[in-house]
Every structure is written in C-alpha cells, then in structure tokens.
Amino acid sequence: MNEQRDILAARSRARTIRMVGIAMFAIGAILAKVGTTNIGLFIFYVALALGGLGLIVHSQSEYRKTLG
Amino acid sequence: MAQFLALVAFIAVIALIVWAKGASRKALNRHVWDRTGHQGGQVAIKTTTSFVVPDKAAAEVVRTVVDTLGYPTTKRALAGEMVLLGATGTEARFALANKLHESWMSRLSVADESDGAHGSYEVLRWTLVDGVVAGWKEMEIVARRVGEITTALGGTAKVTVPE
Numbered sequence: 001m002n003e004q005r006d007i008l009a010a011r012s013r014a015r016t017i018r019m020v021g022i023a024m025f026a027i028g029a030i031l032a033k034v035g036t037t038n039i040g041l042f043i044f045y046v047a048l049a050l051g052g053l054g055l056i057v058h059s060q061s062e063y064r065k066t067l068g
Numbered sequence: 069m070a071q072f073l074a075l076v077a078f079i080a081v082i083a084l085i086v087w088a089k090g091a092s093r094k095a096l097n098r099h100v101w102d103r104t105g106h107q108g109g110q111v112a113i114k115t116t117t118s119f120v121v122p123d124k125a126a127a128e129v130v131r132t133v134v135d136t137l138g139y140p141t142t143k144r145a146l147a148g149e150m151v152l153l154g155a156t157g158t159e160a161r162f163a164l165a166n167k168l169h170e171s172w173m174s175r176l177s178v179a180d181e182s183d184g185a186h187g188s189y190e191v192l193r194w195t196l197v198d199g200v201v202a203g204w205k206e207m208e209i210v211a212r213r214v215g216e217i218t219t220a221l222g223g224t225a226k227v228t229v230p231e
Binding site for chain 1: 137138144146147149150205206209210212213216
C-alpha cells in the first residue's frame with residue numbers, strides 16, 4: 001500500500017517537473033525568438049529554454065522509473 | 069499549355085524536395101541520430117510475451133496484472149502517461165497516451181485452459197515520430213513487468229521476437 005502511494009507520489013512529482021520544464025522551454029524559446037540587443041540576456045533566454053528541455057527529459061526518465 | 073506544364077513541373081519538383089527532406093530526416097534518425105531508438109522500437113513492437121500460470125483463473129491473472137501495474141484509467145490533458153483503457157475477465161488494454169493522442173496501445177489477453185491460465189501480451193498499435201517508434205522504452209518496461217508479474221504468480225513467461 002505504501003509502495004503504491006510512493007509510486008503515485010513519484011508520478012505526480014515527474015508530472016510537475018515536466019510542467020515546469022514545458023513552461024521554462026516555452027518562455028525561453030519565445031523570448032529568444034523575439035530577441036534582444038543584450039547578448040547576456042539572449043544567452044539567458046537560450047539557457048532557460050535548454051534548461052526546460054533538460055527538465056522535460058529528466059521528468060520522462062523519472063516517470064519511467066515508476067513503471068518498474 | 070507550356071505555362072501549365074511548367075506549373076505542373078514546378079509543383080512536382082517542390083513535392084519531390086519535400087518528400088526527399090522527410091525521407092532523409094527519417095533515414096538519418098533511424099541510422100545515425102537515434103539508431104538505438106530505432107532498433108529498440110522495432111524489437112518492442114514485434115515482441116510477444118506469452119505465459120502460462122498453472123492452477124489460476126484467467127480473471128485472477130488479469131486482475132493481478134492490472135492491480136500491480138496500477139495505471140490510472142483517465143488520460144492526462146498534456147502529459148503522455150501509461151493508462152488502463154479497459155479490462156474484462158480475460159483481457160486488458162493499456163496505452164501510452166494523453167487526451168489528444170495515443171502513442172501506442174497494447175493488449176493482455178488470457179484464456180482459461182484445463183491446466184491454468186494461458187495468455188499473451190503484445191503491442192497492437194503504435195506511432196512513429198521521425199521514423200522511430202514513439203514510447204518504445206515504455207513498451208519494453210511494461211512487457212517486462214507483465215512477464216515478472218505472471219512469473220511471480222507461479223507461472224512461466226516466454227518472450228518471442230519474430231525475425
């Protein structure tokens with residue numbers, strides 16, 4: 001029973017990480033596409049998008065762990 | 069007439085370029101960028117896990133597999149997750165899906181025989197993303213879990229991958 005609860009909690013955590021990743025990727029990608037004259041800011045936008053992608057991939061591997 | 073032929077030729081060239089771009093992207097994905105994914109996916113879609121669980125009823129085997137896997141019965145809005153599409157006394161269907169799209173669907177079917185429950189698990193439908201099977205890792209995991217669960221019930225499981 002506890003094990004099942006842990007699995008459900010882990011799935012929920014993976015889902016939350018994925019949503020954060022999707023939001024980060026979308027915001028970073030949109031801002032990078034819009035562009036800026038500040039190179040530092042541009043690098044930050046790209047890093048935000050890449051960080052979001054990383055979180056999406058990480059959430060997927062976390063979710064797979066809950067499958068067995 | 070010449071203008072019409074030129075237009076047809078132009079459209080044909082554009083269609084050829086679009087097709088060639090798609091085909092080369094798929095080929096690159098299958099043979100260079102995601103070779104492991106392509107090979108893993110091809111094996112996963114062909115794999116059938118057959119099992120025999122002596123002295124157990126089919127309904128009990130289906131119920132145990134469904135309960136142990138513990139997949140939800142409702143699809144999420146965005147996140148593609150494993151779901152239980154439906155279960156009867158002799159069959160259960162699973163999918164990796166969200167509300168908009170099913171990446172793949174599989175079936176566990178079990179029948180009562182004189183010596184116990186005989187059954188199989190296989191992927192029925194799948195989708196390709198750039199030439200590679202979508203969600204092939206989940207396919208592998210679920211097939212392995214079905215084998216483990218039926219073995220834990222006291223049965224024997226056999227994995228078959230046709231050439």
